[in-house]
Amino acid sequence: MTTKMRSEIAEQPAALRATLDALLPRIDEVKTLGEQTRQLLFIARGTSDNAAVYGRYLVEAHTGRLATLAAPSIATTYRRKLDLNGVLAVALSQSGRTEEIVETLAWAKDCGARTVAITNGGPQSPLAEAADLALCTLAGEEKAVPATKTYTTQLAALAVLGLGLGADVDRGDLRRVPDEVEKLVGEPGDLAEIVEGLADKPGVVVSGRGLVFSTALELALKLKEACYLHAMGLSYADLLHGPIAVVDEDTPAILVAAGEGPTLPGTISLAERVVGAGAAAYGVGGGDGLASAANASLRGPDLPEWVAPLGLIVPGQLLTEALARRLGIDPDAPRGLNKVTQTD
Template identity: 80%
Template sequence: MTTKMRSEIAEQPAALRATLDALLPRVGEVEAIAARTRHLVFVARGTSDNAAVYGRYLVEAYAGRLAALAAPSIATTYKRRIDLSGALAVGLSQSGRTEEIVETLAWAKDCGAATVAITNGGEGSPLAQAADLALCTVAGAEEAVPATKTYTTQLAALAVLALGLGAGVEAGDLARVPDAVEELIADPGDLDAVVEGLAGVQGVVVSGRGMAFSTALETALKLKEACYLHAMGLSYADLLHGPIAVVDRDTPALLVAAGEGPTLPGTVALARRVTGAGAAAYAVGGGAELAGAATASLNGPALPEWVAPMGLIVPGQLLTEALARRLGYDPDSPRGLNKVTQTQ
């Protein structure tokens, strides 16, 4: 039986095409609202927070603007005011109904920020209504609890946001993303080998850096949500500062990288270090060089680094769905989770 999660993974190329068709013509609107701002703050939780990590790297590396991840509790629990004049606050929520995110975005506006919402909840959602500008993704209804198509379309919306902020990238690269995702769904690489490698372990370290860091965090979250693994998502720079001690024969590493870019050599070196210590290193992306240093590998997208995360997450999604079934779990309905999470 095909799970809802697997069906929604397969819907991503169409969802990405629809989202890019809807949002690329709105780059000028982003430019207008961004003209009166200097820096950004992203407001999100969970999967949306992982998407925001991609947004942060994208904006800082290519648009030259300082960006940060907000702590919503400053607004909702501590109820403090911060001078946000000159800031662009970007709220991300797939449903657009997460009360904490809606409240924090409204707080940011009250503190002087210009506000943008990124949501799949539509123009009528509370988050879209709270924002000066809403960039609504076109993923369609998502029924499985683990987010797939709503996550990748969030990344597409963040790429459009970056274009509006003046990112020095080639906008035409976005047109290649849906086809690249389609290719990965059809051929994810050594999926069976990686599933079997993770089926007998209790934990895994998932690591990437730079643009791929968001993918490492999101893949780790998916493995925790649906497979109940103790999955630790880390930048490999942080991993090398101590946590690498947990990587051993019983705790493999899942290493994520685009097929190009400044973080690829470090990821390859990490794979060699892990396998040299007798542990398994499974690659996601990174081209032939990373695959050659790994125990087994999943394919990555043939895309420039700045858009690669939209494809890099797909093998991780397929791995999560297949591993959950291999372990006898239902990936559509992980225990203790709901589609919309409200923070107390």
């Protein structure tokens, strides 16, 4: 039986094409807002927060602007007013109905920020209506509780945001993403071997750095949500500062990397260190170098680093779905989760 999660993973190429068709023509609208601001503030929770991490690295690495992640409790719990003049506040919510995120975006506007919403909830969603500019993704209805296509289309919207803010990249790379995702859905790599390698393990460390740090965080979250693993998502820089001690024969490492870029050599070195210490290292992406250093690996997209996260998460989603079934868990409806989470 095909799960809803597996079906929705396969729908991502179409969802990405539709979203890019809708949002790429709006780059000039982003540019207009961007010209009125100098730095960015990302507002999100959960999976959307992981997408925001990608947005932060993209903006700082390729537009030269400072970008930070908001603490919504400053607005909703402490109720402090900040000076946000010159700030572009970008709120992300798949449903567009998470009250905390809507309230925080309204707070940011009241504090002087210009505002953008990224949501799959449509232009009539509360978040879209609260924003100066709404970038609505076209993932379609997502029935499985773990987010897949709503996450990748959020990343696509953030890539468009980066282009509108003047990112020094080739926008043609973005148009290649759906085809690369389609290839990964069909041929993810050593999926069965890694599923078996994780099936009897209580936990796993998932690590990446830079633009792909978002992928490590999102894969760790998915493994926690749908497989009930104690999965820790870390930058490999932080991992090496102490938590590397938890990696052993009972706690393997999943290491994520784009096929190019400044963080790839360090990821390969980390894989070699993990394997040398007697633990299992599983690669996601990273080309032949990471595949050779790891015990087994999942393929990554043939994309430059700035858009690689849009494809890198896909084999991780497939791994999560397959591992959940292997563990006897329904990945469509893991315990304790709902599609819309409201924070007190």
